[in-house]
Amino acid sequence: MSEVVVRAVEAVDELVVDGEGVVLLGDASGGRVVRLSPLGLAVRSLTRDGMPLGALGAHLAAEFGVPEHGDLEGAVRAVVDDLAAQGLVEVESEVESEVASEVASEVEVGSEGGGA
Amino acid sequence: MPTVPSPRAHPGPTASPAVADEVVDLHALGARLALDLSGLPVEVAAAFRRAWQHCLDPRAGGADPAEEVDAGAFVVAERFGEALPPGDEDAPARMLMRATQGITKALIAAQAGRVLMLHAGALCDPTTGAAVVFVAPGGTGKTTLSRTFGTSLAYLTDETVAVTADGRILPYRKPLSIRRDPHRGLKDEVPAAQLGLLAPRAQPWVAGVVVIRRDPAMVGVAVEPMDVLDAIVALAPETSSLPLLARPLSRLAELGEATGGFRLLRYAEAVDLDPVIREITGRAR
Numbered sequence: 001m002s003e004v005v006v007r008a009v010e011a012v013d014e015l016v017v018d019g020e021g022v023v024l025l026g027d028a029s030g031g032r033v034v035r036l037s038p039l040g041l042a043v044r045s046l047t048r049d050g051m052p053l054g055a056l057g058a059h060l061a062a063e064f065g066v067p068e069h070g071d072l073e074g075a076v077r078a079v080v081d082d083l084a085a086q087g088l089v090e091v092e093s094e095v096e097s098e099v100a101s102e103v104a105s106e107v108e109v110g111s112e113g114g115g116a
Numbered sequence: 117m118p119t120v121p122s123p124r125a126h127p128g129p130t131a132s133p134a135v136a137d138e139v140v141d142l143h144a145l146g147a148r149l150a151l152d153l154s155g156l157p158v159e160v161a162a163a164f165r166r167a168w169q170h171c172l173d174p175r176a177g178g179a180d181p182a183e184e185v186d187a188g189a190f191v192v193a194e195r196f197g198e199a200l201p202p203g204d205e206d207a208p209a210r211m212l213m214r215a216t217q218g219i220t221k222a223l224i225a226a227q228a229g230r231v232l233m234l235h236a237g238a239l240c241d242p243t244t245g246a247a248v249v250f251v252a253p254g255g256t257g258k259t260t261l262s263r264t265f266g267t268s269l270a271y272l273t274d275e276t277v278a279v280t281a282d283g284r285i286l287p288y289r290k291p292l293s294i295r296r297d298p299h300r301g302l303k304d305e306v307p308a309a310q311l312g313l314l315a316p317r318a319q320p321w322v323a324g325v326v327v328i329r330r331d332p333a334m335v336g337v338a339v340e341p342m343d344v345l346d347a348i349v350a351l352a353p354e355t356s357s358l359p360l361l362a363r364p365l366s367r368l369a370e371l372g373e374a375t376g377g378f379r380l381l382r383y384a385e386a387v388d389l390d391p392v393i394r395e396i397t398g399r400a401r
Contacts, residue, residue, distance in 0.1 A: 012359045012364070013364050015345075015348070015366060015369060020345055021345070022345050022365055024358065024359060024365055027359060028360055031352070031358055032352065032353075033348055033349050033352035033365070034349075035346070035349050
């Protein structure tokens with residue numbers, strides 16, 4: 001089994017104003033703009049070159065604190081899934097294995113229903 | 117895209133005036149589009165020229181002719197002629213409608229990545245050029261606003277506003293599409309002058325940008341300043357070829373900053389917007 005890696009999707013443009021931001025995704029054929037909270041901006045910034053979910057959680061906990069219910073991994077996973085659903089990050093397995101492939105495939109299905 | 121000979125290639129002592137008139141250059145959005153009208157019935161070609169009369173002047177598109185972008189050329193009868201079946205009295209209007217859509221598409225494609233293009237209408241003070249840009253999806257009030265205020269302010273477009281990096285507007289004084297019958301889809305392409313709309317006498321520039329939302333339940337007008345990021349999210353779907361522009365999100369943010377911030381206007385009737393439109397078009401650069 002391998003740990004899931006989160007990677008920011010390359011954007012056409014990004015603008016940050018007072019700690020919040022907008023991201024333009026797309027290509028020459030069209031684009032869409034998504035608004036990002038400070039937490040979303042941090043996830044994209046930290047995962048520019050890819051980052052394992054566990055390490056991402058540790059960085060986010062250091063910056064934003066641990067969720068009240070204490071389930072850091074679950075909270076980070078929810079944030080990542082939400083961003084993935086909006087096309088802002090991709091979730092991939094670090095090393096291909098049977099279990100990891102199942103995880104990645106679940107994420108992919110979950111990502112298809114998202115939108116801006 | 118088929119190429120057509122320039123009308124300037126034809127004239128000569130033996131050329132007939134009819135041939136020379138068959139190709140027209142349209143000037144709009146800072147671009148030039150050559151349209152060959154040959155093959156069209158004479159009365160349809162005349163109607164076409166009448167409808168597009170405000171885009172025939174070489175400076176109508178806001179750019180120096182030497183700096184105009186080439187939007188190419190096409191033969192109108194080839195592109196839209198199938199909409200002209202004999203005996204169908206609505207056919208010319210239908211063809212003109214389709215031609216307007218095709219012309220808009222060609223002009224926008226030519227300017228992709230060069231200027232910021234908003235799906236919006238625009239009116240300006242005829243003498244100062246101070247313009248209000250009203251952004252809205254198709255069919256939600258741009259033409260009505262243009263008609264309501266265009267008899268005292270100058271009509272710049274009811275379709276696409278092209279904004280240069282220094283805040284100038286490149287006019288697209290297309291014919292207005294006026295619904296002939298509320299129960300049918302047919303519209304007439306009517307030139308601005310026929311509706312009594314004024315022409316700008318100065319270079320238009322963006323004095324203010326508003327997002328308009330018509331709400332029949334409103335009484336008067338509600339003016340809501342927009343957070344710049346919310347505004348960008350709202351404006352982005354009403355842009356053309358945004359990803360091709362350099363620093364597109366910053367361009368939008370800078371446009372808002374330079375014009376006092378984007379505002380959302382909720383209103384029931386176009387006349388309700390009078391104070392806001394007068395305030396914006398009364399600004400000095």
